[in-house]
Amino acid sequence: MINYKKCIFCNSSLFKIVHEFSAPPAGETRYSYLDGKPYYRRIKKCTTCSHFFAEHDFVNQNLYSGEYLKSVYGDLDGISERFSKVMNLSEDSSDNRGRVKFINSFFREFRGLNEFGNRSGKSADMDCCINVEDGVRRIISEYSNSYEKNVSDEKMSVLDVGSGTGVFPFLMKESGWNVTASDPDGIACRHLTEKLQIKSVQGKFEELKLNNSFDLITFNKVIEHVIDPVGFLDKTSDLLDVRGGWLYIEVPDGEMASKCGYSRQEFFIDHFHVFSMASVALLANKHSFDLEKIERLREPSGKFTIRAFFKRK
Ligand SMILES: [Zn+2]
DSSP: OOOOSSOTTTOOOOEEEEEEESSOOTTOOOOGGGTTSOOOEEEEEETTTOOEEEEESOOOTTGGGTHHHHHHHOSHHHHHHHHHHHHTSOGGGOHHHHHHHHHHHHHHHHHOOSOTTOOSSOOHHHHGGGGSOHHHHHHHHHHHHHHSTTOOSOOOEEEEESOTTOHHHHHHHHTTOEEEEEESOHHHHHIIIIITOOEEEESOGGGOOOSSOBSEEEEESOGGGSSOHHHHGGGHHHHBOTTOOEEEEEEEBHHHHGGGOSOSGGGSTTOSEEBOHHHHHHHHHHTTEEEEEEEEEEOTTSOEEEEEEEEEO
8 A cells, every 4th residue: 555654745754644435435436446446545644734645555557548538538429528518618617717817817927928829028018017116027027038038929838738628728729829738548639639629649748758848837637646746747847948937737725625524526536645735835846946826726616726836947
């Protein structure tokens, strides 16, 4: 059984077992790799940084290359149906639309751009700088000079990791980004390429072979599914633009979810990790990223979520 001796974020060895499961909670997917084993797992909390670790015997390294998507959505038509259903949600009830809006607002604020199809720098938003403190004006100006120099009329690029049904990359593309989607699942990639006309690459993130680099890499509810989220982000250094680059990380919020009990989806069996504000901040630090922004929210779907932007130092 996975048994953490030290917290992978803060190195503390102070843990408390906060919940034990002897049966699956309502709503949890019954994966075939769970068959034939007695159901036991527990949630251990680091009492220093408040990160939650899942400990059990149920590990399937290839879950996301086939069974996960098949168990949740069925076949290619099932994914397309799910895509259409989510796309039809209103702006206020869609987690994905909220996410895209948040990302675009962040880059408007930090880049001083008014459109994502245009990286040429001087935009109407830059004029707002005359009303702000000198320090802020200087920071925005430094961003423009260091990063946008020699770049004009070029779309910002994003690599989305674990794209699944493709709603998020589709909306990002619609709002002006140059999007590359990725997923370990072959059917998801067919859906992305054939049905949504989005450039996509199939494979596990840590094994992706790409010749280009990106301004932004997005991990929407991805890193809680891997056993070692710290090591998982090593790959980002090869893929971010050398002039800078950001990560957008979105994870389940264990601190808030645990107040409502451990049967919630944030603690379902496919999550090896459920995060705290501190563990997300420490994750940035482990990879020499600056934590540019972090916040927690309750999403329209009811999920408790932490979202953050890391910037390459
Ligand atoms: Zn810790």
